[in-house]
Amino acid sequence: MFRDLRWGVYVVLKAPNDYAAACFKQDGLPTDTTGRYAAIYKPFHLIGLELSVSVLSVALRHEPTGQTRDWRGDAVAVAKRPLRSGETLDGEGGWTVYARATSAKASKADALLPIGLAHGVTLTRDVAAGEVLRMADVHLNDTSAGAQFHRAMLSG
Incomplete structure (x- = not known):
């Protein structure tokens, strides 16, 4: 990957007309085979500003803010420090784990x-700092919507 996603984001743009598609080409943006979708890299991520726009687009205008065609990657939990069996994970942004992109x-x-x-789940074993966590490493509430969705992704 050209840049590390931890320090920025890739933004995908869709050309609403031929003029915009021509601009993508003129500006040298990488596009798909149709020339209608371009990707640009932003070396920063303004989640506090960007997230509200996405949430409002979904909630007020019922617009999708992005979707994939296939499941290509995952953000998985990695121990920030040595973790002990019985400890409760506090999710992304907390003190116990961070996310790492993987296929x-x-x-x-x-x-x-x-x-x-990785939020509100209890560890079943000790985990070393920097170690990627596995599903078997936690007591997961199998009835939660997130767990059910993940199970459906794995079977589909």
Whole structure:
């Protein structure tokens, strides 16, 4: 990957007309084969400003803010420090774990714990700092919507 996603974001743009598509080409943006979708890298991430726009687009205008065609990658939980069996994880932004991007293939093959499921769950074993957590490393509430969604992704 050209840049590390921890220090910025890739933004995908859709050209609403031929003029915008021509601008993508003139500006040298990488596009898909149709020339209608371009990707740019922003070396910063303004989540406090960007998230509200996405939430409002979904809630007020019922617009999707992005979707994938396939499950290609996953953000999995990694121990920030040595963690002890019985400890409760506090999710992304907390003191126990951070997210690392990995391929969906590796996530599925190794049954890795998505960062979205790493909040309020209890560890079943000690985990070293820097170690990627697996689903078997936590007591997961299998009836939660997140766990059910993840299970559906794995089977689909």
